[in-house]
Amino acid sequence: MIRTQGLTKRYGSVLAVDEVDLDVREGDIYGFLGANGSGKTTTVRMLLGLVLATSGDIELIGQPMPRAAAEVLPQVGALVEGPAAYGHLSGRANLALIDAAGRGGTRASRRRRIDTVLEQVGLDQVGRRPVRAYSMGMRQRLGLAAALLRTPRLLVLDEPTNGLDPQGIREMRDLLVELHRRGSTIFLSSHLLAEVEQLCTRVGVLDRGRLVLQDELADLRAPTGRTVVLTPDVDAAHALLDGRSVLHGDRLLVRGTDAAALNAELVRAGVRVAELGPERRSLEDVVLAVTDPDGVAHRGPSRVPARGEAA
Amino acid sequence: MILVELRKLVRRPRTWVTIGLLDALPTLVAILLAITDLGPRAGTGPPFLSAVLSDGTLFPLAALGIVLPLFLPVAVAVVAGEAVAGEAQGGTLRYLLVRPVGRTRLLMAKLVSVIAFVVLTVVVVAATGYVTGALLLGDQPLQTTLTTSVSGSALSATEVWQRTGLAMGYVMISMLGVAAVALFFSTLTDTPLSAALGALALLIASTLLLTLDAADALAPYLPTRYWLAFIDLFRDPILWRDVVRGALQQGAYVLVFLGAAWANFTTKDITS
Structure with a gap:
């Protein structure tokens, strides 16, 4: 159109x-x-x-x-x-x-x-x-x-x-x-x-x-391949997952998309899970990433040739 | 689009306020003359005014003579200056253009609506002049009176009617130049006031230069030069020279400034 x-x-x-x-x-x-x-x-x-x-x-x-x-x-x-x-x-x-x-x-x-x-x-x-x-x-x-x-x-x-x-x-x-x-x-x-x-x-x-x-x-908002976990037992979870997870604020980002398996693993180890689900980026994350004032961080899955970064 | 513009013109309260104000001055003059019976001496003051005391049928002309030098051109400059710039300022210009209305068509419609305003104003002023003249001034019945022409000979009532019609037409034509200039300025700016003032500046300059002997060479090109030639229509026989020149000159102004307005408006970025 x-x-x-x-x-x-x-x-x-x-x-x-x-x-x-x-x-x-x-x-x-x-x-x-x-x-x-x-x-x-x-x-x-x-x-x-x-x-x-x-x-x-x-x-x-x-x-x-x-x-x-x-x-x-x-x-x-x-x-x-x-x-x-x-x-x-x-x-x-x-x-x-x-x-x-x-x-x-x-x-x-x-x-x-x-x-x-x-x-x-x-x-x-x-x-x-x-x-x-x-x-x-x-x-x-x-x-x-x-x-x-x-x-x-x-x-x-x-x-x-x-x-x-x-x-x-x-x-x-x-x-x-x-x-x-x-x-x-x-x-x-x-x-x-x-x-x-x-x-x-x-x-x-x-x-x-x-x-x-x-x-x-x-x-743009497709799952990123990571799972977000919200738990009161952050340290225990972090230790259990050893290397597969990153702490981002109070949220634990875990590599892998199988949320059910991850949940089972955590619960088996006695880690309490409050929330758990696939990570999606918000539009705000995406836009801020591509309009980064320095024009460096171009992380968005853009299909436009990366002309935006040249500036 | 022309009909739309005309509808906008007549539905706009300001149109009628302007015409009413324009009409008020000749009416006031008629009332003053009727009360005091003191006309200007022959050859002084606005044209025809010295004659109207004895002959009310000339008052439409006197009324036109009163508004012609300043009031009428100011009103025309304001209305024409508003034409495009007013739409730009109000934001409606962009919506007209994406409607879509072709830019040339819009400009033409605006010109027609300005001309309609001129015609309407002149007719209303003349009609009011006729009514006030008949009521307040001339006491002799129209049919039996022979009106005296500017040259001193007698004009029959029919001749007066015809020549008044011609004079009205000539006054309308005289306003075309101002209208075209103001319309051109109106395409240049987004403020109607600047457009109107620009056109007025030209008129004032023209009026001033006409009084200056040193500017004699410029005189034939000045837009106000032939305005008062409508008096010549009441000589016996009619003195056509200045009337024709005036009409041709106004035509030239319309051609040049309308062309400039068109060239500017059709290639302009509309950012209002």
Whole structure:
């Protein structure tokens, strides 16, 4: 759905986005991670034809951007750097204006589509209030509603949970899952690891303009081959396992994946076991490893050629 | 897209506030004239104003003459300066462009909406001028009166109507240059205020240079040079020279600045 090759944006002497090769497949919920200022928004803007790339190619839904913008963008819903609307008009009037402004989405079905998306994002009870009186969370929902108006095949969302309260975040997540279930591919840029970890199937990590990691979340979080043991008898366990274990905080990391056998062995020796299970790295571990400020520790099972380290 | 822009224009309270304010000054002038019966001496003050005391049918023209030098161009500069920069500042520009609305199309729609604003304003000012003129000033019935042209000969009521129509058209055309300049500035910046002020700076410079003999060589190129040529439409016979030059000059301004606006806007990174 989204492919870029060598996508680069240079502002004067500053390289904002450096040779990024994105690969977002149909059916993905793709988490695009990166610290603030890492080039996420510039990349998103280039995908949508707002910012013109210095070099490199972009393909959206199989067509080149920005050349085929007129055919591609009607199938794309976008939320870029916060919502925006005309403050003196109601949410409904805003949606009607934006829908009437371009192609794709007929006039006859407009009213019904607006009703549908307002209900989807939970703004159907707001009525005629002008947007200027909306809270930040309501504006965010309205922005999402605008993105959903033409039931897009691809949703490009930049920080969609910004300004939402925990309840709103949860609803947003449920909504995205639902949209994904109905066949939309979702490209979600975020700096919130937890959000991406809960929602996404694939992740890409941008660090200072470079894509340092792009992989299936499940692979990134695959068992590491070690077993984590939590026990009050740390010393006894350590002695028993002799060389097979490393102490990491209060957790004992044991080589080997057979948790059941390990458990039996420990219990037989009278070591009490509180918790035991395969070690998985959190997304945070993975991301921190590849975006190490020194650019040295590149431990992630990245399938992207290790360009990220060169810096 | 054009319809969308027009809808935005008329649904925006500010449009009507601006037109209302623009309308207030000529109305105030009409009221003052009616109460005091003190017109400016012939040949001084805004055009036609000395004549309206005896002939209220000329008041639409006097009203246009009052707003033309400053109020109308300021309003046009503000509206046109807002066109793109306002969307940028509000963040709605990026959503329009990813909707997608082609950049050229958006620019054209903005131009049309600015022109619509000019037409609307001129018509409202002239209509209000007609009503206030008829109510407060001219007491003779229109049909039997022969209005005196600027040249001194008599104009029939039909002629006055036709020429008032022409004058309104000419005033609208006179605003195109400002609109194009402000629209160009509007594509350069993300602050509507800077765009409007940039266009106004040009107008003020132009007005100032026109008073300067040393700048005579520049005069034919200054955007405000031919604005008052609409008075020539009330000479007998009509003195077309400046009117035609004015229209051509405004056309040239539109061509150049709209071209520049287009060249800039279609290649610009939208970072707002």
